[in-house]
Amino acid sequence: MYLGYGLLVTSILLTMATPLTAPSKSFVSAGLDFGSSGARISLIRDSDEIYSRSVKYDDYADPAEWISALHTLTSELPTPPVALSISSxxxxxxxxxPSTPTLSPLAxxxxxxAPVLPSDLLQRQxxxxxxxxxxxxxxVDYQTPFAKTGGATKALALLSSTSVPASLIYPQSSYILHNLLLSSMPFTADWNNLMKLGYDPTAHDYIxxxxxxxxxxxxxxxxxxxxxxxxxxxxxxPDTSxxxxxxxxxxxDSICAFIGALSASTQSLSDPSSLEGLTVTSLGTTLATKMLSKRRVYDASRGVYSHLLPANVLFESFSCSAPSTANLWLAGGASQAGCRILRDLEFSPEELAHLSTQIPPDMxxxxDLYPLPLNSKGERFPIANDSKQTNVDPSKYETRLSLLQDVLFGIANNVELEGYKILNELGAPTPSRILTSGGGSNNDQWTVIRSRLINSWLDPDSDADSPISVSKAPPSRDAAFGAALIAHRSHN
Structure with a gap:
């Protein structure tokens, strides 16, 4: 059933060392992304997507729906992939x-x-x-695992909620992978899925x-x-494609999306460290920023943490024999603010498009707005504050245009730009280039506002129009695409 930690690590290292048949020059890889609303598969040949398909969940927290989506997405593929990876x-x-073949979920x-711990477990924590x-x-970050939504907090609650003494804790990705590989799947997960559970990749152990x-x-x-x-x-x-x-x-999911968005900028590099400062900021329902950094930075009070990524999955033609010092940290954080406020304020896509064209670039x-979602509480980054609330009051605005201007500026200035400043204060670089993904990346006027603010901070005296590029990430380079790239680069 369970090999024990030492034997398991040895098993994984032996597995990693097992030679694989060299792939052909061109082959198909698959990436599966299990997000908050549904799942998606992306098939790529080398670095070009050739097929994609999505399915929706009724309940994002139901493991049976993940496995149903897995079977739906991997059936009737136009061509069988030779390598596969998943995002979650x-x-x-x-x-x-663990006594059941498919790892029956207990909780x-x-x-x-954010589990509410009973008094005895809260004291223990x-x-x-x-x-x-x-x-x-x-x-080394010792605080994030114990946050209200931290992994250690959840593990403590999960283990105390089950009557099965031998129960194990599985991340979503490992559970889904087990259903693909069954008995041959080792009890493991990638460093970054374990970060908020308290795993330190530099010590190869939990804190x-x-x-x-x-x-x-x-x-x-x-x-x-x-x-x-x-x-x-x-x-x-036997009976599967x-x-x-x-x-x-x-x-x-956010790291796979980062790899997907980055892919057009990182091919055939001999020195990964040359891309330090390259940043991907997602402007979706919420805003999330990730930046390549040589240094590991964290500050739980401001929602900043760092993930470690091997250079050979970040860069298309980077040698697997390169020293581990070529690996880079992915520093950043995720805010509660983002495009959700626009939905809360009932801006339709048509109204957004129409009004945005009327926003002057030097508005x-x-x-001074901090546009958290209406009727909600709490912020994670660039400050961690469980009681913080929005100060957006639409009744104070005479026009929808002025409301939209202030909301877009507030997110750009008080959330995104403040995040870059804090990362820099903690030791990460300043952005060298910013790629934007998510629905907000389609708003050209917002991009102009963001670019002006960021470049004014980086060089207040510069007369250059845009010394630091702020641009839209390539289309279709989402988390499923990034997972497929991981499979391709690992197999290659």
Missing amino acids: TSNSLLAVD VSMYDD QEALQKGELDAVEG DAVKNCLGTDATQKLPSGAPTGTYLGTIDT LKGCAVYLGST TPTN
Whole structure:
């Protein structure tokens, strides 16, 4: 059933070292993304998408729907892939029964869940956090796992909620991968899916604060960590179009989206560090920023954390024999603010398009807005504040145009730009180039506003129109596409 931590790591390393048949010069890879509203598959040949398909969930927290989507998306493919990887929501965890072949789910805690711990477990958590502060290792985040939606908080709640003593904690991605590989799937997950659970990729272990919280034996219930791109096994199920497909560890949805958006800018590089500062900011329902950095930065009070990514999955033609120092950190954070406020204010796509063309590029806001969603509470980045609320009051505006101007400016100035400033204060670089994904990237006037603000901060005295490029990410380069790139580069 469970190999034990030491034996498992040895097993994974031996698996990674197992030689694979060299792929042909051109082959098809698959990426599967399991998001908050549905799942999508992307088939690519080399770096070009040749097929995609999406399905919606009725309940994003139902594991049965994930597996149903998996089977739907992988059936009747136009061409069988030779390599596959998946993306999933970060910090979505399950307690499972390992005695069943398909790991029967016992309890689920999704990425946005904030478990309410009983007093005894809350005290245990607080004691572990206090000891973690005393024993903190420089540069290692001991606080994020214990946040309200932190992985250690969820694991503590999940393990206490089940009556199965041998239950294990699986991230969403590992659970789905197990249903692909079944008995050949090791009990592991990629570093970045385990970051909020307290896994330190530089120490190849969970931090002491998490061990103290869950107990010495309880950490054996958590997956071991391995780099994105690790070879896991080959699908041998006879009645599937995926038979013979090699499976590799993917990453979180935001990281896979970053890799997808970055792909057009990072091919054939000999020195990955030359792209330090390259940034992808998603302007979707919420705003999320990720920036390549040589340094690991974090500050739980401002919602900043860093993921570690192997250079060979970031860069198309980077040698796998390169030293680990070529790996880069992905520093950033995710805000609660974003385009959702536009829906809350009932801006239709047509009204947005019409009014946006009337916004002057040098507009001055009439109010200093922090546009969190209406009727909600809490912010994560660039400040972590569970009680913060929006200050948007549409009744104070005489026109819809002035309201829209202030909202767009508020997100650009008080959320996005403030995030870049904080990352820089903590030791990350300033942005060298910014690619924008998500629905907000389609608003050209907003892009002009953002570019003006960012460049004014970077060089207040510069007369250049746009010394730092702020542009839209290539189309179709989403999380499923990024997962397919991981599979392609790992197999290649």
